[in-house]
Amino acid sequence: MTETSILMEVKNVFKAFGEDWEREKVVENLNLDIKRNQLTAIVGPSGCGKSTVVNLLAGFESPDSGQIMMEGGAVSGPSKDRLVVFQETALMPWLTTYQNVTFGPKLRGDMPARSLKEAADRIIDTVGLREFKDKYPLQLSGGMQRRAELARALINQPLVMIMDEPFRGLDAMTRQLMQEFYLRLCEEEARTNVFVTSELEEAIILADSLVVLSNRPTTVREVIQIDLPRPRNLNMLSSPEAYDYKRHAMEMLHEEALKSFSGTESGSDFLKSYAQQP
Amino acid sequence: MAQATPNTQKSKSRIGKLVSNVTFWRGVVAILVFLALWEIGAQWKGWFGYMMPFVGKVAPPTDVIAIWMEVGQQPGYWLSWWLSSVRVFVGFLAAMIIGIPFGLAMAVNKYFRGIFFPPFEILRPIPPLAWVPASIIFWPTTEMSIMFITFLGAFYTIVINVLGGARSIDVQYLRAAQSMGASQWDLFYKIILPGTLPSIFVGAAVGMGITWEVVLAGEMMSGGGQQGGGGLGFFIWGSYMGGVMDQVIVGMISIGVAGYISSSLIRYLGHVCMPWRRMF
Ligand SMILES: Nc1ncnc2c1ncn2[C@@H]1O[C@H](COP(=O)(O)OP(=O)(O)OP(=O)(O)O)[C@@H](O)[C@H]1O
Ligand SMILES: [Mg+2]
Numbered sequence: 001m002t003e004t005s006i007l008m009e010v011k012n013v014f015k016a017f018g019e020d021w022e023r024e025k026v027v028e029n030l031n032l033d034i035k036r037n038q039l040t041a042i043v044g045p046s047g048c049g050k051s052t053v054v055n056l057l058a059g060f061e062s063p064d065s066g067q068i069m070m071e072g073g074a075v076s077g078p079s080k081d082r083l084v085v086f087q088e089t090a091l092m093p094w095l096t097t098y099q100n101v102t103f104g105p106k107l108r109g110d111m112p113a114r115s116l117k118e119a120a121d122r123i124i125d126t127v128g129l130r131e132f133k134d135k136y137p138l139q140l141s142g143g144m145q146r147r148a149e150l151a152r153a154l155i156n157q158p159l160v161m162i163m164d165e166p167f168r169g170l171d172a173m174t175r176q177l178m179q180e181f182y183l184r185l186c187e188e189e190a191r192t193n194v195f196v197t198s199e200l201e202e203a204i205i206l207a208d209s210l211v212v213l214s215n216r217p218t219t220v221r222e223v224i225q226i227d228l229p230r231p232r233n234l235n236m237l238s239s240p241e242a243y244d245y246k247r248h249a250m251e252m253l254h255e256e257a258l259k260s261f262s263g264t265e266s267g268s269d270f271l272k273s274y275a276q277q278p
Numbered sequence: 279m280a281q282a283t284p285n286t287q288k289s290k291s292r293i294g295k296l297v298s299n300v301t302f303w304r305g306v307v308a309i310l311v312f313l314a315l316w317e318i319g320a321q322w323k324g325w326f327g328y329m330m331p332f333v334g335k336v337a338p339p340t341d342v343i344a345i346w347m348e349v350g351q352q353p354g355y356w357l358s359w360w361l362s363s364v365r366v367f368v369g370f371l372a373a374m375i376i377g378i379p380f381g382l383a384m385a386v387n388k389y390f391r392g393i394f395f396p397p398f399e400i401l402r403p404i405p406p407l408a409w410v411p412a413s414i415i416f417w418p419t420t421e422m423s424i425m426f427i428t429f430l431g432a433f434y435t436i437v438i439n440v441l442g443g444a445r446s447i448d449v450q451y452l453r454a455a456q457s458m459g460a461s462q463w464d465l466f467y468k469i470i471l472p473g474t475l476p477s478i479f480v481g482a483a484v485g486m487g488i489t490w491e492v493v494l495a496g497e498m499m500s501g502g503g504q505q506g507g508g509g510l511g512f513f514i515w516g517s518y519m520g521g522v523m524d525q526v527i528v529g530m531i532s533i534g535v536a537g538y539i540s541s542s543l544i545r546y547l548g549h550v551c552m553p554w555r556r557m558f
């Protein structure tokens with residue numbers, strides 16, 4: 001069995017943006033444990049503050065109150081231990097695929113040149129980009145860019161990989177391929193992973209534990225342990241267990257998503273007219 | 279060595295590419311048509327006995343070329359080219375050397391920006407030519423004062439472009455680098471510098487154009503004294519004063535050519551320095 005003690009702990013975190021009169025609470029009273037060698041999937045309605053949670057975990061933003069702990073110490077800024085894959089592609093446009101992948105290790109100088117080259121070639125092979133090694137990001141398709149970004153993240157072997165909707169914006173087919181690919185990757189080698197997504201099925205098939213966030217100001221609505229057997233594949237989504245998880249989480253998400261509609265007048269009108277339909 | 283073969287093939291085919299390039303021929307045809315229209319317009323009076331407005335008063339291209347051939351044999355003409363080019367080059371280089379670090383410093387440090395941006399913004403709207411009297415007094419030689427106003431012409435544009443370019447770098451790149459362990463210096467050298475490069479070249483291209491404008495005006499105003507004399511601007515002014523209108527046109531076209539060569543050089547440098555932009 002791999003060790004699954006707690007690696008990161010989010011304690012009563014509160015975060016708001018803006019000046020007093022237009023101050024907007026985004027995260028309120030957030031409590032969350034990230035366990036070692038597990039994939040913690042975070043789902044929430046669109047705009048609820050998922051990326052803000054990612055920024056807090058990574059240390060790009062600091063909580064207004066509360067604490068984020070990692071291995072007993074408080075998180076006070078970005079660090080190579082917590083690597084982030086962003087919602088939007090953040091490959092450096094001026095570097096080739098290979099240069100992007102080796103960016104981190106070269107920067108830190110913590111890998112001898114020979115083994116860096118080997119590791120980079122291996123990882124670029126793994127994500128199937130060998131022929132695109134010397135191409136620039138703008139010469140890659142959207143799916144390839146995401147894979148290049150995964151490679152760039154994986155080579156650093158961070159203590160936690162934090163991924164913010166890494167497959168968003170890909171077409172359905174590519175997205176499915178990426179999910180299968182990532183599933184395989186996770187099952188080959190254990191790593192601690194926070195995976196934020198707005199796709200419930202993606203979350204269920206990847207996750208060891210599924211965190212459902214509430215609407216803004218966001219907090220943890222429920223944590224669901226996903227006990228689907230491993231190795232997994234996308235077909236398992238049609239199993240009765242997966243269906244139960246999905247229905248349960250879907251109900252919560254639906255409720256939360258409706259809150260952001262009913263908050264506004266036009267939103268409640270929309271709901272009313274929706275309800276009146278036969 | 280494996281790399282060498284495709285490279286030589288590439289450069290061999292470059293001329294071939296140019297010859298078969300539609301855009302290239304479109305440009306050539308456009309220039310020829312323009313010259314033909316000019317010729318016809320200027321010759322109208324001789325051919326049809328009635329003068330075309332505007333164009334009719336100008337010497338036809340054939341005359342201009344003839345004069346150019348003559349002028350081209352005078353060392354003074356080439357000296358003017360040389361003098362103007364040196365002034366442009368020195369002023370422009372100084373603007374790059376001072377402007378790029380200055381713009382970057384304002385972009386990355388809010389204290390530096392807080393102190394230097396307001397005076398910079400007040401000085402910026404002053405046209406370089408308004409500096410002519412002051413700089414003639416200020417600098418010991420006319421030559422230096424011309425170079426100084428050339429410098430000013432490019433400086434503001436370069437600084438504004440560098441500042442804008444560096445400030446608009448996506449924060450995502452900085453964050454990505456930070457979460458891979460980048461220090462402040464790494465962020466500067468590995469993200470901000472390459473990320474600003476396209477804006478630096480935009481600033482350089484625009485600044486170079488302004489530099490030519492300014493150097494000519496500076497030369498015209500400072501007159502043809504021994505110290506600050508010569509230069510294409512003075513060549514035009516002198517020709518005009520001497521009533522040699524054909525020579526004025528030669529001077530004008532010379533500037534056009536000089537400007538075109540300069541901006542081509544900058545484009546070429548941009549091409550070399552930013553390989554990731556080559557596919558456009
Ligand atoms: N730096 C910031 N300054 C001001 N407001 C912010 C900032 N970052 C986030 N917000 C606000 O926080 C709220 C949540 O944004 P966030 O991007 O975290 O949501 P999300 O769940 O990731 O959305 P999406 O599903 O679209 O990715 C938004 O209303 C946004 O306006
Ligand atoms: Mg988001």
